[in-house]
Amino acid sequence: MSASAHSTAHSHSPVSEQPEEDSRRDFLILATGAVSAVGVAGAVWPFIKSWSPSADVLSQATTEVDISALGKGQMITVPWQGKPVFILHRTDEQIASAKKGDAEKLPDPAKDAERAQKPEYLVLLAICTHLGCVPQPIGTGNYGGFLCPCHGSHYDTSGRIRQGPAPKNLEVPFYAFKDDKTLVIGKAVG
């Protein structure tokens, strides 16, 4: 814009008729523009970054749960990082049905043994992989598992997707058994 205004203004003077003069000006405008773009991007970054999880949010990395009172067939929902986690003490039938599923055709293939460290305990991030609703407790869905009420996704007794719009199995969060009674969900970060 200003370049064309200048070249018309200068067109009477002999100086601008030299082509190098023009290309030098073009170069300066381009270089200034490039440097300003970097400057603007640098100034915008803190604003964008301010939306990312803050230090106090990141610090809530792990949750310890006492599972000694959880009987066979019982399930509890515990909060981890503000998200619900299902801990299910599976019955023998539920384990058997999960193992049976290993051999069937699955939308998101996974073996039950890879999903449960100890077959009795199923630990799942209770967030539907479709659009993030919390599925209903064990026994509500087809395949004996969990039904997500929002758009009708059915997960089996291993938390694998079997039917409905959800693309993936329920996520298994990082967890470890601290001792026989205590389960630790999550990993400390930083």
Next chain:
Amino acid sequence: MSKSIMDWVDARLPITALIKSQATEYPTPKNLNYWWVFGSLALFCLIVMLLTGLFLAMHYKPDANMAFDAVEHIMRDVNFGWLLRYMHANGATFFFMTVYIHILRGMYYGSHRAPREILWWFGIIIFFLLMATAFMGYVLPWGQMSYWGAAVITNLMSAIPVVGEELVVWIWGGFAVGDPTLNRFFALHFLLPFVIFGVVIVHLWALHAVHSNNPDGIDIVDEHKDTIPFHPYITIKDLYSMGVFLLVYCAFVFFMPNFFLEPDNYIPANPMQTPAHIVPEWYFLPFYAILRSIDFLGSYSKLAGVIAMGAAIAILFILPFLDRSPVRSFRYRPLSRQLFWIFVIDCFLLGWVGYNPADATRFNGALPLIVVGRTCTAIYFGYFFLLWIITAFDIEKPQPVPKSL
């Protein structure tokens, strides 16, 4: 005295001339019908929302531990707080009604066609900003529907390949919808209506550059014969319509204030449990139905659903170029007119499907609603496609249009 003051001002800022040329004496087609009042009604809604919203904000607290109670405090303790909130909550509903009618008016009479494309685009931008504003506003009372509506809609972003998951965490400011989300949504909900106000001014600027379309969809030939001054002819009509509008609006605000609100939203947000049946506000239902209807593409369903929903709005941007008929108004286009009404009915059907649970059926299971949803989605996009086909290949024979208004 007042004249000399006005002269003094006019010599420095020509207000009188502006009011004359753009308002009082601004020429409008003489045959505008009542479908043309919804623009000014939408502006009225915006002003109601700005005012009630500003005063609600003086009593509201954008904190996950306090928000729900703050809204109850507004309802029970604040003087006329119940009125402010019911005006605001129902105001959103009536805002969408006027805007939807306003858009359909444009589609029927060809108001998006040349030379009004930019005017139309700014309208669609307003519509989009309005949806964003209403979505974030609905999160603020922090009830169960607020929370899970926010969870589902923000999760749509996770469908975006590669960056999706990170993007959602960034929007949330955490690993789930929570306090940081509520706080930023409040800030944006406060800001966006003022942005809308700015875009409305550009919308009106574009309107006044090209002038109003009219039910016949033909150009003004002779300004003296074809037009009437905005004041008093249009002002009186707009005011009368505002009276009728207020009658209906007040009936809801005072006698059925919870008609459009969800009972579940009077349960405080619980991140550990999703209500058995979550529904968005009625004005999002058709788009929600389109989103859900794409469930047959396996692991691509989610992304495809999101794209279809976005496309349902985005397609309005290219509508001016899809319609290739020499005639603007559907008044003289029998085939387009029929398609149009099918489209309108289709939108209502989509809304009904969106309102029902995803796995609902009718006729003892013989008709899963998902099938209705898919069909209606096909018809929705089919409308735009057929409109292009019948006009691009001269399949439709328009009736003769009048020579002048």
